[in-house]
Amino acid sequence: MGEPHRPHLVVLTGAGISAESGIQTFRASDGLWADHPIEEVATPEAWRRDPERVLRFYDQRRDQVRRARPNAAHKALAALEKRGFRVSIITQNIDDLHERAGSRNVLHLHGEILKARSTVDPRMHYPLPRGGIAVGDLCDKGSQLRPDVVWFGEAVPHFADACEIVGEADLLLVVGTSLAVMPAASLLDQAPFDAPCVLVDPEAHVLAPPGVTRLNQFAGKGVPALVRHWQREGRLWVPETLLD
Numbered sequence: 001m002g003e004p005h006r007p008h009l010v011v012l013t014g015a016g017i018s019a020e021s022g023i024q025t026f027r028a029s030d031g032l033w034a035d036h037p038i039e040e041v042a043t044p045e046a047w048r049r050d051p052e053r054v055l056r057f058y059d060q061r062r063d064q065v066r067r068a069r070p071n072a073a074h075k076a077l078a079a080l081e082k083r084g085f086r087v088s089i090i091t092q093n094i095d096d097l098h099e100r101a102g103s104r105n106v107l108h109l110h111g112e113i114l115k116a117r118s119t120v121d122p123r124m125h126y127p128l129p130r131g132g133i134a135v136g137d138l139c140d141k142g143s144q145l146r147p148d149v150v151w152f153g154e155a156v157p158h159f160a161d162a163c164e165i166v167g168e169a170d171l172l173l174v175v176g177t178s179l180a181v182m183p184a185a186s187l188l189d190q191a192p193f194d195a196p197c198v199l200v201d202p203e204a205h206v207l208a209p210p211g212v213t214r215l216n217q218f219a220g221k222g223v224p225a226l227v228r229h230w231q232r233e234g235r236l237w238v239p240e241t242l243l244d
């Protein structure tokens with residue numbers, strides 16, 4: 001006899017899940033990209049032109065992440081995993097709030113701000129428990145260190161793994177993302193045909209493909225509410241009573 005099937009929740013998160021922890025989102029009118037044009041801080045060209053500016057921008061992001069604490073949404077997902085559900089988190093976020101809440105299966109599509117990496121060998125990572133990266137900080141092969149984040153125009157290294165994980169979902173939960181960035185947004189198309197998809201985001205304007213159920217709430221309220229239903233019944237489903 002095989003193991004009993006454990007319900008598999010796959011969660012795709014974006015900046016909105018960390019907003020209530022005090023981390024700025026990108027595309028709001030007061031979001032990060034409003035003050036820091038993408039082409040000046042988040043592309044390989046910007047890095048070549050002005051590495052100090054790019055490093056300064058990511059030093060600020062790192063400081064913000066270090067000050068932040070996981071919120072009710074991060075914690076609810078970790079609690080569900082503790083209760084025996086299989087929970088896989090695919091995050092576009094570069095913060096470590098899912099891990100600090102206790103989630104164990106977290107794939108970072110766009111890298112991790114608390115790590116540096118070599119500019120000649122992307123497999124060479126260096127944790128950054130304190131401080132930042134300066135021009136002149138070198139990897140063990142003697143090349144400049146850069147933030148371990150994926151910039152616009154760069155490949156997304158773990159995308160194939162992410163597709164495989166979404167393909168094994170019993171339910172896909174999407175939280176706090178504008179779905180404006182590819183290839184991350186296309187992950188919704190990888191879910192099995194019969195797996196429901198729920199999107200938690202307070203903004204009604206967010207693109208939701210057909211077949212996706214919308215829960216127009218803040219992550220810190222909507223995610224724990226869903227998790228409470230799932231824990232109570234021991235299965236993943238879409239509680240219509242939560243919808244507006």
Ligand code: APR
Pocket residue numbers: 013014015016017019020025026027028031092093110175176177178179180181200201202203206217218219220
């Ligand atoms: N709870 C849930 N959702 C929220 C909350 C909240 N408290 N606050 C804001 N949101 C929603 C917004 O309505 C928006 O739809 O979070 C979303 C954030 O969207 P973006 O700022 O575009 O962030 P994201 O989708 O994560 O961006 C994707 O773009 O710039 C790149 O690499 C960066 O990973 C990032 C990617």
